[in-house]
Amino acid sequence: MLDVVNLTHTYGTGPTAHQALGGIDLKVAEGELVCVVGPSGCGKSTLLRSIAGLIQPTDGHIRVRDAAVSDKPGDLAVVFQDYSRSLFPWMTVGDNVALPLRRRGMDRRARRRVSAEALEEVGLPNATDKYPWELSGGMQQRVAIARALAYRPALLLMDEPFGSVDAQTREDLEDLVLKVRAHHRMTVLLITHDIDESVYVGDRVVVLTGAPARVAAELPVRLPFPRDQIATRELPAFVHLRAEVGRLVRAKDRRA
């Protein structure tokens, strides 16, 4: 599905140039959910933006379903880290979620219905007619998630999507992503700082090290499905794996 080979990215040129990605290799199979963890500023968002076709690699290449990534994006959706800036303030929340659905060939009514359903799923049944700036931070983040999920992309990229919501909502959203993924066979790449989360939702955890970013380790997560917030987290394999990931993240010089 996704094939990243020797991906390198350098911001700027000359003396102030900053190499963010230092040759990343990553393969994600169809339907897989890969979690990416790594220290702050190591280059996770840069990786994600490259895959989304928003920035051009300095070197290496990215193929999604065997097609090179160009600026005409494939069938993907992104939940940005800076979610509040990714919502359009001139549209209601419902319109924000419905906007991309036109590409799915839906008529007006279908778009409204799908958008309302997605908002309901993220716990915002009454927000449809509000504007993004009338919502709290966590609510805006959930709108961004709803927009991505409603779109039902083949590839879903999420950059710390649950950072601004409370613990309970976070768990619900984790389960929601698992459910939608299973239902629609989406491929998901999820960046997170929460090590428990990476193990709980992931099929695989990729650990990055910083300055410039490289893949430090890849750990397959061999936990049974369906996962359960209480039962899964109590499994010895879970406890073991999360300690392992924690060690790997901490082992590296974390300051970029």
Place this chain on the structure above:
Amino acid sequence: MLDVVNLTHTYGTGPTAHQALGGIDLKVAEGELVCVVGPSGCGKSTLLRSIAGLIQPTDGHIRVRDAAVSDKPGDLAVVFQDYSRSLFPWMTVGDNVALPLRRRGMDRRARRRVSAEALEEVGLPNATDKYPWELSGGMQQRVAIARALAYRPALLLMDEPFGSVDAQTREDLEDLVLKVRAHHRMTVLLITHDIDESVYVGDRVVVLTGAPARVAAELPVRLPFPRDQIATRELPAFVHLRAEVGRLVRAKDRRA
């Protein structure tokens, strides 16, 4: 230090009005560190903005050091939830941190020194001459924290300040806040979604319920100082308290 009495806030008027705060009473003593937890969208940020004097209460009142909060706020600093928008894109990171220090009557050199120190403390020793948009999300968040800490306010208000950083950095920052607080006898009000964190750094945890926000419970945290990321978290009292807070947060209807 901080005295919130029957604080009520309603956004907008007429049929679309939304009551965010439904009469909040809260007292914070000089030097105390109070953590506020509560479901997404319940009104935490609204509470914080009211205390900062950025929005006017619809009812009730707020006194900081026995002076009513007016639109010219007292000696306080805020780390906003939407940190990226609170940094000024036309200034370097160093200047962003140094700007408020003008009010401290520091000269140019002192401002630069203090700003560099604060950036060093949050793990960004090399970012001084960069612009905010050249930094990653987590790095921007740390700049916002550095700015607030460097200011050494009597009252520090933080809205999910560690949401975008990795686990290791998060722990370092928690300890940094504890250290600075002890050193300068700051009063701190910290909003967080991480229940462990609220128990680890707080002297007291305030649990809010939503729509409109009310204080559901207040739990004193009787854990010894100095706190330690490994030792403190292993204490039975810690484990017990965090379970207690978790239950309280989950107990309430979390959907606003």
Place this chain on the structure above:
Amino acid sequence: GGGSTPAPAPSGGGEGPEKTTITIGALPIPDAAAIHIAKAKGFFAAEGLKVNITQLQSSAIAVPNLLGGSLDVILGNYFAIINIQAKKGGDFRLIADAFQSKPDTFGIVAPKDSKITTAKDLKGATIAIPAVNSIGELAVGSALRTVGLDRLKDVKFVQYAFPDMPGALATGKVDAAFIAEPFLTGVQKNSGAKKVVDPMSGAMADFPMSGWTVTKKWAEANPKTVAAFQRAVLKAQQLAAADRKEIEQILPSYTKISPQDASVIALGAFPTTLSATRIQRVADLMQEYGYLTEKLDVTPLLVPLPQ
């Protein structure tokens, strides 16, 4: 100062002009030739006057400049000066005559293939004039009246600057144009436009066009300067009246009229006297055509030339 002739003003006393530096406003047209000749030949300097010449685009803007004090002397279009004087918009003094029409200095022209060939054909036509309520309108009105047409009922006037008139004629935006030299020669030569009628004939033959104008206040405050100016301009007028070569030479220096064009265009007359009877014609004709509501006596406006 070079007051070689005794000061004529009754106020008398003292040597030399009161104001030695004067600013003159004039249009870049043949009418203004005298001051340029006077300046070039040192007539002003001989009178102890230093002159600055400001280029103006129209008489409409000249008057506010004079009243506001930016200019001391302007080339006043008699029609405009008398009109404003009558309406009490200013109190003027004419200190020298400048220009008078002669045959072929103005013309009403129509495009080459136009059906308009005589003044009679102008009935129903749209005619370009440089300004409404101006000498041009009066002249066209007079030409129309000789063939029994009325300027208010039978034609429509629209405003175009002289340089734009050939274009307006060629594209059919107007049927005819009241046009002055050198454009009159130009449009006939370049576009083959033909002259329908010479409006400066009959009642308007040898019609006074413009004169050097100051305000009453300024004239009273600076009688010797006025006299010095009059002497200098008079000398230049005499040269101009005597020999058209003088004008042909000076024209290219303050306009962009080429020496070749200057040698072929029709020139008006440069009067060497300041005659109340002559200028009264303008006021009377304006009254006859309804531009003035009552008779205006121009005699008090004239500052007699020094002998």
Place this chain on the structure above:
Amino acid sequence: MPVAIGAWEVGTRQAESVYFPPPSQIAVRMYEAWLTGPAHRLFLTDAALDTFGPSLGRLFGGWLLACLVGVALGVAVGRSRVLADYIDPVIEFCRAVPPAALIPLFIVLFKTSTQMQVATIVYGVIWPILINTIDGARYVDRGHTDSAQVFGVRGARRLVRVVLPSAAPKIFAGLRLSLSLAVVLMVVSELVASSDGIGYQLMYTQQTFDMSAMWGSIVVLAILGYALNTFFLFAEKHILSWHRRARQTT
């Protein structure tokens, strides 16, 4: 405002200049000339209709045309670096050229006087719209363009749903500037080749030295500009309500 009018009245009465008649006299003159018509025409006289009608036609024709062309071209140039490279210098060149200096060109280029006048208005008022639109369209927030791109919002929809709303505050500044500029250009365009309209009236009364009537024309222009601006702000308030509310701090 009443203070300003009061000061004007007192000032002009003191000065007693024919050129600066007091506003009361201007008002009387305006009333006689334009408002003594039959009731079913809102008391407008024939003179008023003959003067205002053609002027308003040219004004709106020119302004709307300038809006259309300005916004369309502005968005194109703002969104395409390549196009901008090619035509930026041409735009910068053209907008420093006074419309009055182009009248000879317009006379030759356009068939009728009305076309010529509308062209003059368009040429004169398009620049603020164009420049502000270019700026607004060029600097769309990165978060917004990125979102649009990854969700495949492209082409016309991207223009209508993302670029235009984002540039709207700037476009509106340009539109507001150009609206009163259109009034000015309407006057300029009526100085040449015209035999009706408020600008013609202004020039005619100036030439005939009818000062209170001339001031009457100026006052009409001022009122016209004020009225247009009021309508404009009203429309803006509705179209940009999201912006106003998102941007207000309380």
Place this chain on the structure above:
Amino acid sequence: MIGQRVARGAIGVAGLLIAAEAAGASGLIDPTLLPRMSTVLVEAVRLPADPDFPPDLLSTLRVWAMGLLIAVLGAVPLGLVLGNIRRAEVASRPLVEFLRPIPSIALIPLVTLLVPSTEVVKIIAVVYASAWPLLINTMYGLKDVDPMAKDTLRSFGFGRFAVLRRVSLPSAAPFVMTGVRLASSVAFVVTVSTELLAGGVSGIGVYMLRAASGMRTDLVLACVLWTGVLGLVANILFVRLQRRAFRWHAVGAVGET
């Protein structure tokens, strides 16, 4: 990069000139009425050699610069006040909106009556006309400031004025700068138009008057080319300045499709 942009710009300008020449050559524009672009270009190149022209050019530039400077110094602060204090804006709006549509053509004769200097009259006309884009763009720029940025500074206890100076002004600055660029060309247009209308001792417009009086339409159009070039050069300088001062503005956004 820069080289490519200059080349493209040159191609754009050349295209315009060629189109104009073609209009003349093909007979779309009658060459007896308007000279061909090639003729005009030759005259435009020759103009600086005409001893009359350089002083005229300088005089126009002087009026332009003075007028623009005064307008910027006056209108930008006024825009800041009106954009910040709603009550001031509402109170002054009628006056501003009554004044804005009054053409300088109507005002010039009246101002001439009161001011005994043609140069000052021109400067007043320039200031009057070029103040509006500055005022409106400043006001709209202020409306567009992110409230979060203002809140940040307010929360640190900075007063209204400090917020205006340290947040509103820098954040609105790029838009104000656009206003300056607009005002700059308006100032050129008004300077030359005023010279055309009111005349004067010198100025490009005065040169055009003289040229028109001699049926030298080619020279008139050559002057038009010069005003265009002056506007272009002034704009290049302003854009340079803008790029330098507001790098953060351009980087935060994308320009490509």
